[in-house]
Amino acid sequence: MNILETKGVTKRFGGLVAVNDVSLHVEAGEILGLIGPNGAGKTTFQNTVAGLDPPTSGEVYFLGNKVTGFSPQVMCSLGLSRTFQIPRPFPKLTVLENVLVSTVFGNTEPVADKVKHARDKLDFVEFPLGHNVLCETLNTVQLKRLDLARALASSPKLCLLDELASGLSEVELEDIIAIIRKIRDTGVTILMVEHIMQVIMNLCDRLAVISFGNKIAEGPTGEVTKNPKVIEAYLGVEED
Ligand SMILES: Nc1ncnc2c1ncn2[C@@H]1O[C@H](COP(=O)(O)OP(=O)(O)OP(=O)(O)O)[C@@H](O)[C@H]1O
Structure with missing residues (x-):
């Protein structure tokens, strides 16, 4: 069952398209990692889902119900919480x-x-x-x-985490990985924005990758991290 689903979510800030036509789903019980280079649109996407910044177009479904543009307070009372x-x-x-x-x-x-x-x-x-x-x-x-x-x-039924591990030492990283795993074990689904590979590889069942506002990959962690498009988005292409 999908706890969260977005269909064609787009967020514009004036002329800037921060999130472009992103459709993805989060399955109940999983940890989905939302990854991508700096400025790719990950936090903006989370904001559209959590009600902080409604999408310019597209739809958000939570627990099977359309919740597009609902306020953060309402989303929280329905079971979606987040960290910043x-x-x-x-x-x-x-x-x-x-x-x-x-x-x-x-x-x-x-x-x-x-x-x-x-x-x-x-x-x-x-x-x-x-x-x-x-x-x-x-x-x-x-x-x-x-x-x-x-x-x-x-x-919450779904918790959005935004770079919870950034700025932590090696020991603190191990601790936070164990705590996030413990949260999932209590039945809370997790959608996490993260940059640190140690955390991503240890925790995420699946990954969705955003680059320049576009979703370029979604699937099991092992597959997505080998996807040439994803590697190119992170490392760039070598000039001839
Ligand atoms: N309120 C806003 N007004 C105008 N532009 C914004 C606003 N919020 C975000 N942006 C722009 O949208 C783009 C996506 O930003 P966002 O913070 O979502 O990226 P991100 O993938 O979370 O980046 P990072 O990994 O560095 O946190 C950036 O170009 C950013 O400058």
């Missing part, structure tokens, strides 16, 4: 309070013990500090863990 390339929690709230915001306002289902729910999510992502720390004091790694806990606190 640059996490922006409420800086003057504590870590726990930030996760509580998602628990209370973004949840797909009523939660009886909200504080326990929020603490469980922080433990799940192995948040390394106390829960009463103010968010304005967190470093990049801690912010990324918090962002993930916030995304999970709304009890």
Whole structure:
């Protein structure tokens, strides 16, 4: 079953076509990697799906229903959550309070013990500090863990991850790979934008590749990474 499907999604910013006629699907239970060179349109595509920036044309289906142009709040309440390339929690709230915001306002289902729910999510992502720390004091790694806990606190069916592994050390990469795998094992489907091959090869069942806004490949990870079009998009073509 497809949890997410896009049909001909296009996003223009004035004269710039950031995403061009992209049709792809995410199967329930899988980890789909959305990859491509810098500026290819990956984040823009995620924004069109999550409701942050509606597509200029094309359609988005979530859990079999047409959701094109739905607001992020509605998409979240339907079961789609996300993390951001640059996490922006409420800086003057504590870590726990930030996760509580998602628990209370973004949840797909009523939660009886909200504080326990929020603490469980922080433990799940192995948040390394106390829960009463103010968010304005967190470093990049801690912010990324918090962002993930916030995304999970709304009890999503599909989670969009945007470069969650960027800026992490070798050890931190191993940790985040294990955590993402653990999320999938709880039944959450994942669509992840990622550049780091170690993460992609370890986690992604399938890949979709975007280059200059166009989807140039989609399929099992092992096949797509050998596709000459994909290699050319990343490495360029040698001049004669
Ligand atoms: N709000 C916006 N207004 C105008 N142009 C935008 C906007 N958002 C993105 N773009 C442009 O759309 C193109 C695609 O950007 P996008 O951030 O989606 O790429 P990306 O594949 O996620 O890149 P990266 O891997 O570097 O994060 C870029 O040329 C970018 O400058």
